[in-house]
Amino acid sequence: MKFTLNIWRQKGPEERGRFVTYEARDVSSDMSFLEMLDSVNQGLIAKGEEPVAFEQDCREGICGSCSLVINGIPHGPDRGMTTCQLYMRRFPDGAVITIEPWRARAFPLIKDLVVDRRALDRIIQAGGYISVHTGGAVDGNVLLISKEQAETAMDAAACIGCGACVAACKNASPALFVGAKVSHLAFLPQGRPERTNRVKAMLEAVDREGFGSCGNQNECEAVCPKRISVRFIAILNREYLRAGVVESSLPAEPESPHAEST
Amino acid sequence: MALSGLGLVIYVIFHMLGNLQVFEGPLVFNGYAALLRDMPIPLWAARIGLLSLAALHIVLAIQLTSRNRQARPIAYAVREYRQASFASRTMATSGFVLLLFILFHLLHLTAGVIDPSSVDRPDVEGHRDVYGKVVHAFQNPFIVAFYLAGQLGLGLHLSHAVTSSLQTLGLEYVAFNRLFKAAGPTVALVVVLGNVAIILAIFLGLVRG
Numbered sequence: 001m002k003f004t005l006n007i008w009r010q011k012g013p014e015e016r017g018r019f020v021t022y023e024a025r026d027v028s029s030d031m032s033f034l035e036m037l038d039s040v041n042q043g044l045i046a047k048g049e050e051p052v053a054f055e056q057d058c059r060e061g062i063c064g065s066c067s068l069v070i071n072g073i074p075h076g077p078d079r080g081m082t083t084c085q086l087y088m089r090r091f092p093d094g095a096v097i098t099i100e101p102w103r104a105r106a107f108p109l110i111k112d113l114v115v116d117r118r119a120l121d122r123i124i125q126a127g128g129y130i131s132v133h134t135g136g137a138v139d140g141n142v143l144l145i146s147k148e149q150a151e152t153a154m155d156a157a158a159c160i161g162c163g164a165c166v167a168a169c170k171n172a173s174p175a176l177f178v179g180a181k182v183s184h185l186a187f188l189p190q191g192r193p194e195r196t197n198r199v200k201a202m203l204e205a206v207d208r209e210g211f212g213s214c215g216n217q218n219e220c221e222a223v224c225p226k227r228i229s230v231r232f233i234a235i236l237n238r239e240y241l242r243a244g245v246v247e248s249s250l251p252a253e254p255e256s257p258h259a260e261s262t
Numbered sequence: 263m264a265l266s267g268l269g270l271v272i273y274v275i276f277h278m279l280g281n282l283q284v285f286e287g288p289l290v291f292n293g294y295a296a297l298l299r300d301m302p303i304p305l306w307a308a309r310i311g312l313l314s315l316a317a318l319h320i321v322l323a324i325q326l327t328s329r330n331r332q333a334r335p336i337a338y339a340v341r342e343y344r345q346a347s348f349a350s351r352t353m354a355t356s357g358f359v360l361l362l363f364i365l366f367h368l369l370h371l372t373a374g375v376i377d378p379s380s381v382d383r384p385d386v387e388g389h390r391d392v393y394g395k396v397v398h399a400f401q402n403p404f405i406v407a408f409y410l411a412g413q414l415g416l417g418l419h420l421s422h423a424v425t426s427s428l429q430t431l432g433l434e435y436v437a438f439n440r441l442f443k444a445a446g447p448t449v450a451l452v453v454v455l456g457n458v459a460i461i462l463a464i465f466l467g468l469v470r471g
């Protein structure tokens with residue numbers, strides 16, 4: 001198979017970027033999208049040109065490293081999968097494919113198709129954790145959690161933090177990401193004690209990072225490789241409203257679990 | 263945004279229901295108008311409340327929109343939407359169309375600045391002849407076209423607005439989620455059908471002066 005690729009090239013954060021057209025020849029229909037880019041890069045290296053920078057890690061669809069807006073859709077034309085799980089047989093032979101990086105002010109571009117997604121990590125650092133050690137796996141039925149609650153928490157916890165929700169959102173809002181993280185902890189007893197402060201701290205972090213706000217267009221749900229439901233955005237909003245009414249049961253300034261003991 | 267919007271939605275539903283009395287004939291309709299006018303304190307409270315709700319809604323919309331535009335400084339060269347509805351992507355536009363329409367509507371039928379030819383004459387019971395004014399207005403094809411365009415903006419805006427507001431308020435329950443999703447388009451359809459029925463019934467001569 002062969003393809004015409006329009007790829008966004010940008011040497012660095014401060015440089016001007018532009019689309020460059022490449023021909024990808026002798027592509028096997030069984031290549032993944034990233035393998036196809038690897039082969040294009042091999043050609044560029046052989047010619048002495050700078051290869052296209054893109055992010056990848058596990059190539060199993062579970063790490064959340066890969067990105068790429070392919071023909072206007074984050075993670076490409078198939079639903080519920082990451083770019084690394086997308087195969088070239090999905091495209092008609094001779095197709096023109098436009099490849100762009102995630103675009104958001106909170107995701108500054110580093111090089112070519114690589115963006116800095118640490119804003120999501122900083123949101124997690126603001127409150128997306130529990131402060132106590134829960135130890136190893138507990139014995140069965142020690143903590144009674146209903147099947148429905150466990151399933152809901154698991155559905156939310158499926159988020160791999162790739163940022164496709166931000167990339168797809170007209171407003172570059174991370175509401176689906178934050179909703180998934182807040183919900184998965186709020187549905188489990190280990191996450192409950194800190195839920196009031198958590199949702200406030202995480203949403204404050206969202207504003208600090210320069211993301212937009214959720215307009216409930218639900219485009220995020222349609223591109224999420226883990227098919228996380230927008231109902232977790234409603235749960236996020238509910239948690240936030242609850243935090244405005246209910247006072248936290250914890251002391252106002254809890255001792256940081258990571259502070260050095262003196 | 264959600265709360266000010268929902269307040270306006272409730273008004274727009276009652277506005278439509280009240281105006282449907284045009285089908286009951288001039289006496290009932292003028293009586294209804296007189297009933298509202300005879301309560302100056304609730305009337306002006308409602309008017310001021312609505313204006314401040316609308317102003318709040320517009321200010322918040324402008325703030326949010328400008329912040330949201332800043333959140334993506336470089337646009338995508340190719341963009342394909344998979345799920346986001348047309349209505350949800352054009353809220354700012356439909357909102358602006360709606361604002362222009364509401365200003366026209368207030369100048370036209372409330373203040374009487376536009377088309378003052380239909381002066382307020384008393385009807386047989388001595389009430390102001392609002393019925394005659396409305397019937398006169400919707401016999402004019404330009405005014406009908408303008409009002410129908412306004413209803414298109416209203417329908418688009420509401421169809422996303424109501425469902426979106428419920429989501430913003432955190433209303434979510436697995437068994438009811440389909441209901442919440444359907445709320446926006448349903449409210450939009452009912453309100454627009456009611457209003458369009460009035461306009462077209464007069465234009466087509468089914469309701470006469």
